[in-house]
Amino acid sequence: MLLGRVVGTIWATKKDEKLEGMKFQIVRAVDLDYRPLNNFLVAVDSVGAGAGEIVLIAQGSSGRLTWLTKDKPVDAVIMAIVDRLDVEVPESEWEEALK
Template identity: 65%
Template sequence: MILAKVIGTVWATHKDEKITGMKLQIVQPVNLDYKPKKDFFVAVDSVGAGVGEIVLVVQGSSARQTELTENKAVDATIMAIVDKLDAEMEK
């Protein structure tokens, strides 16, 4: 899973039937100090994360292993809101 920040939302009325009703959030991966990296992608939100929150995103086929995303055309899912972390990069 990767650490990311929710930075916004995508709207798409014309989409595959199976993903109707899902919230598509834009997430930006972050470092351990929550400083953003330079990329972003779109993830389905399964935990009600709001913009600005630090979350964990699961990718690939495992992104379909939540009740909301089972058998859906989804390759990234927000599956946890991070309370805190205790770690420091080693050099």
């Protein structure tokens, strides 16, 4: 899954009819310190994620396996809101952790 942050919303009136009522969120990829990376994508929200929240995104056919996106022409879904993350092997301890 991709780690990202909801930064905005897309409005689209003219769309495939199976997409009626879905919310399209703009999600920017983030690093493990939640700093913004360059890439972003648009994902359907299945868990009620709001602007500013850190989320996980499932892409491809897996993006269609939530209750909301089944058989829909969408390739990315927000399927979890991140409470926090624990980095147990930081780069500074990379080598010793390998031993």
